Amino acid sequence: MEKNNKYDVVIGLEIHLESKTKSKMFCSCLNDPDERRPNINVCPICMGHPGTLPQINKQAINNIIKLGLALNSKISNYTKFDRKNYFYPDLPKGYQISQFDYPICKEGFLDIKTEKGVKLIRINRLHQEEDAGRLVHSVDGTSMVDFNRAGLALIELVTEPDFSSAEEVINFAKELQLIARYLNVSDANMEKGEMRIEVNLSLKEKGERELGTKVEVKNLNSFKTIEKAILFEIERQTKLLDEGERIVQETRGFNDEKQVTLSQRSKEDSHEYRYFPEPDLPPLEISEERIQELNCEIPELPQEKRLRLEVEYGLKDFKIIEVFIENRDFGEYFEKIATELLNWMQHKKIDQSKYFDLVKLTTNYLTSDLIGLAEGKIIDFSEKITPENFAEFIVLIFMGEINSKIAKVVLKDMYDLKKDPSHIIEDRGLKQIDNEDEVDKIIENVLESNTSAVEDYKNGKVASFQFLIGQIMAKSKGKINPDKAREILSKKLENIQ
Ligand SMILES: [Zn+2]
Structure with a gap:
């Protein structure tokens, strides 16, 4: 400069x-x-x-x-x-x-x-x-x-x-x-x-x-x-x-x-x-x-706090750490969620070694989706979503019970209605379909009613694959894990002569 x-x-x-x-x-x-x-x-x-x-x-x-x-x-x-x-x-x-x-x-x-x-x-x-x-x-x-x-x-x-x-x-x-x-x-x-x-x-x-x-x-x-x-x-x-x-x-x-x-x-x-x-x-x-x-009377100061956030929660992203340092209430909210995560992990029998992964998922949802719901502002989020509910939400995503698309819907409802995520998922029927037979049935159904797309794909039109995935996601109302849908679909297409 x-x-x-x-x-x-x-x-x-x-x-x-x-x-x-x-x-x-x-x-x-x-x-x-x-x-x-x-x-x-x-x-x-x-x-x-x-x-x-x-x-x-x-x-x-x-x-x-x-x-x-x-x-x-x-x-x-x-x-x-x-x-x-x-x-x-x-x-x-x-x-x-x-x-x-x-x-x-x-x-x-x-x-x-x-x-x-x-x-x-x-x-x-x-x-x-x-x-x-x-x-x-x-x-x-x-x-x-x-x-x-x-x-x-x-x-x-x-x-x-x-x-x-x-x-x-x-x-x-x-x-x-x-x-x-x-x-x-x-x-x-x-x-x-x-x-x-x-x-x-x-x-x-x-x-x-x-x-x-x-x-x-x-x-x-x-x-x-x-x-x-x-x-x-x-x-x-x-x-x-x-x-x-x-x-x-x-x-x-x-x-x-x-x-x-x-x-x-x-x-x-x-x-x-x-x-x-x-x-x-x-x-x-x-x-x-x-x-x-x-x-x-001197409280924990910014430099000590940066170090502690790094060590205690495995935070690596310098920008995210600074968001928590500059907005102390938001930082405290994050730490409360991180504590609740430990309870949920025990409850759901998630291995403790996965803690930093869950924390990372938490910081992603906090700093992008949650701030997005508040129109880019950092407000008192504990008024909207309790740390316990937020931690549960993260655990549900981590366990694959909801995919990232449905997670957005759930988070918005949590924010607007102040309800816990499992109730929202139940009330709205958003639970991920993980019954193999059911997933299989939906995909079969899509293949049967889209024979020309299947034919196009077999003739080398790669874009048809994405079209079929779209159909599967629509049919399941987004409740199938997209990765799983891709995996099963490609297997099924291979078997079609
Ligand atoms: Zn005076």
Whole structure:
């Protein structure tokens, strides 16, 4: 994608995640992402009125510690908050409470998949801060400010410059998004601004040790946009360097309309923010005990789950595993069915060594037919078909009691009527005909009433065979196993002179 012979691409990320808390970071105002009325969730503390005192949100601190632990970080026992001073209309206090030299989490890492295998991305730090408000620009040129978001708990994650392609960046961001959701520390929806990614990108000549001048790219509100912005920047900077020009250290924004990055401002260095310790908050001490307790609350994370699905159920298809990883309820539904399968196998005396085969059949029906019945959507399927009924359905197919054509009819009825498969098969008279005499009779019957087709076949017209199979399936209302029909039909045709 971003093949480049002359330069190495060096990318680091700064990611902001809106923490899932009941109230704001330093006051009791509600954190309500669905509030549409502006300036409803505000108070003197988050508006920075003189004489007010901030208080630290315990849930927010627990969230960032959990995320830090999940990202293999060291959690600091001593940490403090600092003021980051700058002026902007959406910042009512004229400063943001953040963390400068003592972040809560540091030195973490996350493994990501790349074309060349697994790559370790180092995470420099995660620190806690508060969000700014939101500017709303009207068409008539006026701008208004909504402070509902001002003071929300915000986690900032900074990686080391370990990425060398857009693909790596996106894999990292997607994995982080999953982890945040599994931990329930952030919904991390990019289009809602709950996860905001800034890309720091520079080029250096191959073999060169020193990093080039970096450019920061903002306004990236989707994975697609990130990819486009990175590709654009690589091309733009390559061209400048090739022409002997200098790269300017600056912040650029991605312009969706023009599909380019445009310069916004020259980048401040940290000293321009005049950080100093927040005088209204004491240093925060985090006990080892608290860290251990939070560590115990961490659920199974995506990477462990992928591995377990592979080992426990013999899943090989990477795409199917990802469907279960990304849609956790659907994954749980699958696992419940897989457990029920074991009961049915015992009941029907199916050899345990066939388990992975039945599981594979299950994943096929789940990810194609069942999602198809829901018009391509992944919904709460347990409301439609119980895991027990679904497992029974799979066992019936596996044992050849219904063929794949009838299985579709049965599944649709199960879905629409919420009945178990054996009742549907009985009520609709769909049971497979496996009585040899009966199968024989149907085929004989078809041969007798289609003598010209038989003659055509004997004269070398191969298509007539398929025609006869069609007749047999129609006559039996699809209740004969097609493979069996083919086998018997070819034997019978051989015997006809
Ligand atoms: Zn408030």
